[in-house]
Amino acid sequence: MTRAEDTRERILFGAEEVVLRDGVAHLTLEAAASQAGISKGGILYHFHTRAALVTAMVQRLSSSFDADLEREGGLSGRPGAFTKAYLQATFGSSGEVAEGRQRRLGAAVIAGVAADPELLEPLRERFVAWQHALVADGLSPASASLVRLAADGLWFTELLGLAPLEEDLRSSVRDELLAHLDSALAPHPAPTASQARTGRGTRHPRGGKNAP
Amino acid sequence: MTRAEDTRERILFGAEEVVLRDGVAHLTLEAAASQAGISKGGILYHFHTRAALVTAMVQRLSSSFDADLEREGGLSGRPGAFTKAYLQATFGSSGEVAEGRQRRLGAAVIAGVAADPELLEPLRERFVAWQHALVADGLSPASASLVRLAADGLWFTELLGLAPLEEDLRSSVRDELLAHLDSALAPHPAPTASQARTGRGTRHPRGGKNAP
DNA sequence: GCGGGTTTACCGTCTGGACGGTAGAGTCGC
DNA sequence: GCGACTCTACCGTCCAGACGGTAAACCCGC
Structure with a gap:
């Protein structure tokens, strides 16, 4: 649980990193994966599809x-x-x-x-x-x-x-x-004088x- | 000249259309082309690269x-x-x-x-x-x-x-x-009365x- | 407290398709 | 017949997702 959620966080964080550094066009599953220190398969375990990853972001x-x-x-x-x-x-x-x-x-x-x-x-x-x-x-x-x-x-x-x-x-x-x-x-x-x-x-x- | 500029306009217009209707992800040269009623090659004549098209937009x-x-x-x-x-x-x-x-x-x-x-x-x-x-x-x-x-x-x-x-x-x-x-x-x-x-x-x- | 089974978490490879860009052959107005 | 313009293949690359595998973590009866 904790383990998995931690990885999830790292993936999301890494994805943001990629977008900011390289632009959205370069946000591929592989790019996000390597940024998070994980494999592409690993990402797809947590987010069944690319759209799911973006939605989570x-x-x-x-x-x-x-x-x-x-x-x-x-x-x-x-x-x-x-x-x-x-x-x-x-x-x-x-x-x-x-x-x-x-x-x-x-x-x-x-x-x-x-x-x-x-x-x-x-x-x-x-x-x-x-x-x-x-x-x-x-x-x-x-x-x-x-x-x-x-x-x-x-x-x-x-x-x-x-x-x-x-x-x-x-x-x-x-x-x-x-x-x-x-x-x-x-x-x-109720205008108070000078105020x-x-x-x-x-x-x-x-x-x-x-x-x- | 007029002919070309007209086509250029139609391409840009079509590209905007595609983005609004289908989202940026679907803005491909082919999509923009068919929207403008032209072929992909036709687009690439006017804009040597995809980036040039976007820049023009x-x-x-x-x-x-x-x-x-x-x-x-x-x-x-x-x-x-x-x-x-x-x-x-x-x-x-x-x-x-x-x-x-x-x-x-x-x-x-x-x-x-x-x-x-x-x-x-x-x-x-x-x-x-x-x-x-x-x-x-x-x-x-x-x-x-x-x-x-x-x-x-x-x-x-x-x-x-x-x-x-x-x-x-x-x-x-x-x-x-x-x-x-x-x-x-x-x-x-210079406060003018009721104003x-x-x-x-x-x-x-x-x-x-x-x-x- | 140990072995068999199940689940969780992840890896590496492969493939089908899409897409940008190229090459070259028309077409048509002037 | 030339030059502006447009078309139809075609190539190479990139990428999402599928898939099969693996290794550790976790039950759970006994």
């Missing part, structure tokens, strides 16, 4: 993000907590280590979409669930969705290396999103339903 | 977006114009038609990253240029980048079908981003450099 990704959300307090039930957790889980606390992990996990998506779009189905379902949680988080749906889009955008651009933001700009954006989030939490803040009201633009714009 | 994507930016007035030089154009070009004016086009063009990215990450190099350069233009657009770098991330996030989630926003939520978010953008343009708005001031949260947070 994708599932690993979404459950990892779920864990992050919980660790960031997204399930506390406090209004805005989920959105904030979504933001923090994506932007990460310390950018250095997190980035590698983000990219590592993103490799799964790349592998998934490359192999066959329908392998992303389980991931799609998770995204729908997250979107549900976001719009029902106590903020206006638009504000929560805005935060989500920005977070997803960050992840995406860093994943593909499409002009990812520099460290300091990145944290400025995060701060700005956090501020936006706070202001969206208190739409009618600037940051509201408006975030009064509830009709009760949005959620993603398809 | 990617270039088509970025120049198309550049055209959108210009059409949206992004090159007017007015402060904030580029950021606004970036936003509008991504969110599109009418969501129906635009979405198909977005996905169609996104197919190129998928194809690129799947085949070989380094085929995205030209696209990376474009992204860097856009990011440059954004941070130098007259708003705070963080505000401009925030808008960019949200736009990229929208594109990405719609591309992969990862819980894309519904039509009305989508436009709510766009409106909120536009409001954010306006407020970032006028950081010290709500939407500022703060966007005062310039140090002069961020731009992406690597």
Whole structure:
């Protein structure tokens, strides 16, 4: 049991490694095998088909993000907590280590979409669930969705290396999103003298339903 | 000439079609060929190698977006114009038609990253240029980048079908981003009576450099 | 506590098919 | 009749998956 699960982990880890290093096109069973220090037959014992391997990679990704959300307090039930957790889980606390992990996990998506779009189905379902949680988080749906889009955008651009933001700009954006989030939490803040009201633009714009 | 360019277009169009319908894995020369109503040899006349085909798809994507930016007035030089154009070009004016086009063009990215990450190099350069233009657009770098991330996030989630926003939520978010953008343009708005001031949260947070 | 049987975990080889790319022979407009 | 364009074989390679084998781990009656 422990033995087998350990090997499984090594295989998944190795597969991610291959994708990041050589690109998805080079993710063959043999490549993943040798990366994990195992034979091709060995891989096929754990994953009956190549698609099964990729699926496992994708599932690993979404459950990892779920864990992050919980660790960031997204399930506390406090209004805005989920959105904030979504933001923090994506932007990460310390950018250095997190980035590698983000990219590592993103490799799964790349592998998934490359192999066959329908392998992303389980991931799609998770995204729908997250979107549900976001719009029902106590903020206006638009504000929560805005935060989500920005977070997803960050992840995406860093994943593909499409002009990812520099460290300091990145944290400025995060701060700005956090501020936006706070202001969206208190739409009618009974303006207390000098404390600037940051509201408006975030009064509830009709009760949005959620993603398809 | 016209004849050849026409065929070239048909090939690129067909290739996108295949990616969207069957997934990147099925984008073979033969598949693209038969989609374009041509033979494999015919394709190889126009694109000496498969990589050349994918590269052309990617270039088509970025120049198309550049055209959108210009059409949206992004090159007017007015402060904030580029950021606004970036936003509008991504969110599109009418969501129906635009979405198909977005996905169609996104197919190129998928194809690129799947085949070989380094085929995205030209696209990376474009992204860097856009990011440059954004941070130098007259708003705070963080505000401009925030808008960019949200736009990229929208594109990405719609591309992969990862819980894309519904039509009305989508436009709510766009409106909120536009409001954010306006407020970032006028950081010290000399509050004119009842007109709500939407500022703060966007005062310039140090002069961020731009992406690597 | 030992031998026979079963399961688990893995290995190495083989094959059928797909795919990128090549060679060369048309075809057709000008 | 030339050159741009397109076609039809064809080759070599690569890879997923099948398959048969092996060796250790684990029962389990006795």
